[in-house]
Amino acid sequence: MAKEWPKPSPKLLEKTHHLMHDGFHQRAFPDTAYDLPEALGDARWTDELIASAWYMAETGECPDHLNYKTGRSGGGFDKLEFKELPADQQLPADAEVDITLELNRRGDDRHKRTIDVPWYGGGMSYGSVSVNVMMSRALNAKKWNTLMSTGEGGYPPQLYECADHVITQVATGYFGVEEKSIQAAPIVEFKYAQGAKPGLGGHLLATKAGEEVAKMRGSVPFVSLFSPFPFHSTYSVEDHMKHLDWIKTVNPTAMMSVKVSTPHDVDMVAVGSYYAGAHIVHLDGGFGGTGAAPEIAKKNIAMPIELAIPKVHKFMQTEGIRDNVTIIASGGVRTADDIAKAIALGADGCVLGTSDLVAMGCTRCSNCEGGPSGRGCPWGLTTTDAELQEWVQQAWGADRLDKYYTALANRLKQILRELGLSSVGELRGRTDLLRYIAGGE
Amino acid sequence: MLATDLEKASDNMMDGSVTIKLPVAEQARLNRERADTYHRYHIDAMETEDRQKFPRRFNVKVGKFGLAKLLFTEFFKYFGHWDVVFSRPCTYGVFSGPVGGFSPRPDLCVGCLRCEVQHPDFVKVTHNPELAAIGDSYLTSKHISTIDEEARKGTVPVRGQGYRGRFGGPGFDQMFTDMSEIVRPSRDGIHGRELIGTSVDLGSKPMSLKFDSNGGLLDAPKMLTIQVPFIYAPPPDSVSTGIVPEILAEAAGTVDTLVFLPENTVTNQGLASPNVVPMIAPGQMGNIESHGNGTRMVEMTSWNLDAWNQVKEHPLLISVQLPLAGDWMSTMMEMVDNGVSIIHLISDHHGESDDGRFIMDLYQEAHFALIEKGCRDEVTLIGTGGIAGADHLPKSIITGMDAVGLDHPLLIAMQARLLGDTKTRGAAGVKLPSKFDQEWAVQRILNLSCSWRDQLLEILGAMGVREVRRLRGETGRAMWCGHLEAEAFGDIEGFPGGEH
Numbered sequence: 046m047a048k049e050w051p052k053p054s055p056k057l058l059e060k061t062h063h064l065m066h067d068g069f070h071q072r073a074f075p076d077t078a079y080d081l082p083e084a085l086g087d088a089r090w091t092d093e094l095i096a097s098a099w100y101m102a103e104t105g106e107c108p109d110h111l112n113y114k115t116g117r118s119g120g121g122f123d124k125l126e127f128k129e130l131p132a133d134q135q136l137p138a139d140a141e142v143d144i145t146l147e148l149n150r151r152g153d154d155r156h157k158r159t160i161d162v163p164w165y166g167g168g169m170s171y172g173s174v175s176v177n178v179m180m181s182r183a184l185n186a187k188k189w190n191t192l193m194s195t196g197e198g199g200y201p202p203q204l205y206e207c208a209d210h211v212i213t214q215v216a217t218g219y220f221g222v223e224e225k226s227i228q229a230a231p232i233v234e235f236k237y238a239q240g241a242k243p244g245l246g247g248h249l250l251a252t253k254a255g256e257e258v259a260k261m262r263g264s265v266p267f268v269s270l271f272s273p274f275p276f277h278s279t280y281s282v283e284d285h286m287k288h289l290d291w292i293k294t295v296n297p298t299a300m301m302s303v304k305v306s307t308p309h310d311v312d313m314v315a316v317g318s319y320y321a322g323a324h325i326v327h328l329d330g331g332f333g334g335t336g337a338a339p340e341i342a343k344k345n346i347a348m349p350i351e352l353a354i355p356k357v358h359k360f361m362q363t364e365g366i367r368d369n370v371t372i373i374a375s376g377g378v379r380t381a382d383d384i385a386k387a388i389a390l391g392a393d394g395c396v397l398g399t400s401d402l403v404a405m406g407c408t409r410c411s412n413c414e415g416g417p418s419g420r421g422c423p424w425g426l427t428t429t430d431a432e433l434q435e436w437v438q439q440a441w442g443a444d445r446l447d448k449y450y451t452a453l454a455n456r457l458k459q460i461l462r463e464l465g466l467s468s469v470g471e472l473r474g475r476t477d478l479l480r481y482i483a484g485g486e
Numbered sequence: 487m488l489a490t491d492l493e494k495a496s497d498n499m500m501d502g503s504v505t506i507k508l509p510v511a512e513q514a515r516l517n518r519e520r521a522d523t524y525h526r527y528h529i530d531a532m533e534t535e536d537r538q539k540f541p542r543r544f545n546v547k548v549g550k551f552g553l554a555k556l557l558f559t560e561f562f563k564y565f566g567h568w569d570v571v572f573s574r575p576c577t578y579g580v581f582s583g584p585v586g587g588f589s590p591r592p593d594l595c596v597g598c599l600r601c602e603v604q605h606p607d608f609v610k611v612t613h614n615p616e617l618a619a620i621g622d623s624y625l626t627s628k629h630i631s632t633i634d635e636e637a638r639k640g641t642v643p644v645r646g647q648g649y650r651g652r653f654g655g656p657g658f659d660q661m662f663t664d665m666s667e668i669v670r671p672s673r674d675g676i677h678g679r680e681l682i683g684t685s686v687d688l689g690s691k692p693m694s695l696k697f698d699s700n701g702g703l704l705d706a707p708k709m710l711t712i713q714v715p716f717i718y719a720p721p722p723d724s725v726s727t728g729i730v731p732e733i734l735a736e737a738a739g740t741v742d743t744l745v746f747l748p749e750n751t752v753t754n755q756g757l758a759s760p761n762v763v764p765m766i767a768p769g770q771m772g773n774i775e776s777h778g779n780g781t782r783m784v785e786m787t788s789w790n791l792d793a794w795n796q797v798k799e800h801p802l803l804i805s806v807q808l809p810l811a812g813d814w815m816s817t818m819m820e821m822v823d824n825g826v827s828i829i830h831l832i833s834d835h836h837g838e839s840d841d842g843r844f845i846m847d848l849y850q851e852a853h854f855a856l857i858e859k860g861c862r863d864e865v866t867l868i869g870t871g872g873i874a875g876a877d878h879l880p881k882s883i884i885t886g887m888d889a890v891g892l893d894h895p896l897l898i899a900m901q902a903r904l905l906g907d908t909k910t911r912g913a914a915g916v917k918l919p920s921k922f923d924q925e926w927a928v929q930r931i932l933n934l935s936c937s938w939r940d941q942l943l944e945i946l947g948a949m950g951v952r953e954v955r956r957l958r959g960e961t962g963r964a965m966w967c968g969h970l971e972a973e974a975f976g977d978i979e980g981f982p983g984g985e986h
Contacts, residue, residue: 057573
């Protein structure tokens, strides 16, 4: 059995918080004596993108001294840019721009929901992250009139205070699924697959499945928990429809979201999900985040989100159902520019996961699954360790996310104004406003 | 009736010679016992530590003056709160040695950077240039460190966070493999009770069976089955004799695959076994008769029609090497026309032909040429060269190979350092660890084989494919980055070859 660490004393908490918060500031601001850490970042999340997120989470503004728009992956969002329109075609800097997103387009009598920004928080289960992190995200979602998802690990009781902004996820292991949490949800999300490990189900390593986590999931402590892929009762669109009907019976007003990854036939899957009754088709691309995934699955299985969005968007247009369903994209969406590009490629909105964590201090060291210490994230994000999880306090996390979302929203509005668009809905599918950056990486 | 008698009777029933009817409960018990003796194919992995120190990922430098100043300040600031005074920013033990941060332990560093972010004035974490320097432009330090981990643990590498690399890329990175949202190879998961088959047949599958007047099978097919779709290719010339072939032969026997070794090595070191394939020069094919001790297959090291005609009727399976050079396609067709049933395609260690083309294209050409000729199932294609990671296995099979040869990764698993020319086949110098023994090295190769097989199962499971044989040439399971980009971005201004 893994060692249970004690909660930190108030003095230790005070010291650690001070050092961490000051450290984020020292690294992200231009007026300090320190450069970016040499070992920070990778091709997808560069050191500048990470530091930008820290800057935005502290100030609510985009930094002038860092590239906060693109990474260095050499493809996808990083090879796309928006065209620069003549000044007379742009909107003035103070023009009102609508970035709200209506989620229920089916015209049925279920819950109607317009969120204030065209993105919401993706599923991160209790166990993969702490209650503090979940609550930070939920409180921020409430403030921004948007949403966040529970992931597959149950519904910690604290979340009920934000229930109207919490999506309850039902996934293949049915961990923590209860009538109460389904009935509380404005949206119930069926997770068929996850972009970071498509077709492989979920996996919480034993070291992170502590007493409370196991209890929430109806398991025993410190045993690896696999959420086996797929739904073993689903072979067809009709079977899938039965799933949704089951939830619709339990909660007669909730919207249905279906989260799938991006196989070759993702367009057919999306159409099938719509006809089964989904209000939201959530596409999770192959570069998405994860608490634990086989390295071989990342990148090699399924396609990146940038390539899946146009495929689904165009096919649904051809089928004549595009305006009846909301397409949400995730899996490698890092910045406001990525959100805008995803929408220009054909999505209605996006889901953010990793970027929320980066805003709260993640350095993407890839030890979320436990790491050599077995305790999980040293930053207190992807851990339920009694000591480490205290490094992220709910009020602090929610405040960081609030400012981060402020910066994202402002940047998105700036992009729309520069494109001469008064609402984010006008951007959908406008590939004519994009330019592909040919040449070197 | 005694239980043992029942068992005998029941056993006899199985071959139809006895007709005793057993009570249902007894029969059920015996069936259960039989089921308990079933052993699913498995490679026994066991954690096997490195014998020589692998370069660490990060270097950690701590300014001693800065640290002393911090400790001095905190001692008085938090006097009495010893948990605070002695707290460390590292949960991995980098600063938990006898003198803490004054002598950090960078081997334990995972690069979370908490120490550097918290103490930017005196802590610096950097990538270790020694690690970056290993490998070459193809078999990179990332590949090598992953192989080392797989050979050490025998497990599938699992990590948090998402993908960190480039969007697409050259070589095998051009391909994404497909998955299915609902189709599964088995209903209880890929590691459940049901089997996903990784065995492949080498040899010619008959297109029809012929029987004599008594119902006996005529012309029984010459085939053999190996349990994994990879073989062990011959080691470089510098270690083609001595302990390395012995290690490979033992590991191949345990895994139940094949190792290809020079004939002289097999003979001189007494390595003949059902899992060892002696490689014989065309002029020496007359030696085929001398290979006994269960030898099932030999390989002719280059195509020679006269030599082939001498041995083609021999009961042993015979594969023929075909370097991917010159007009190899014409040679392959000539081989097929003359009845060669196992063709071993050979590229350099970067997976390229002599004109610089990559094997994924060449494998497809070979595969589809045989389909066009209408004889794909009568020929086995093995591809050797350019395999540097677990994902390269399924990708090679998707592009048309029945089985794939592993070469340099086996040496990396044994913690060998490759020196000199690492691209030309067989040319690399090999420096083995100073503390090296056969038992350790065999287990490292078993671990690597287990890890790669398990990762193959992950890919097959995601696709919903129940046996690897069905993956061969299934290019419909491949998604090519270039094609997808053209489909997604073709109408965007500036996209090469797009509408604009």
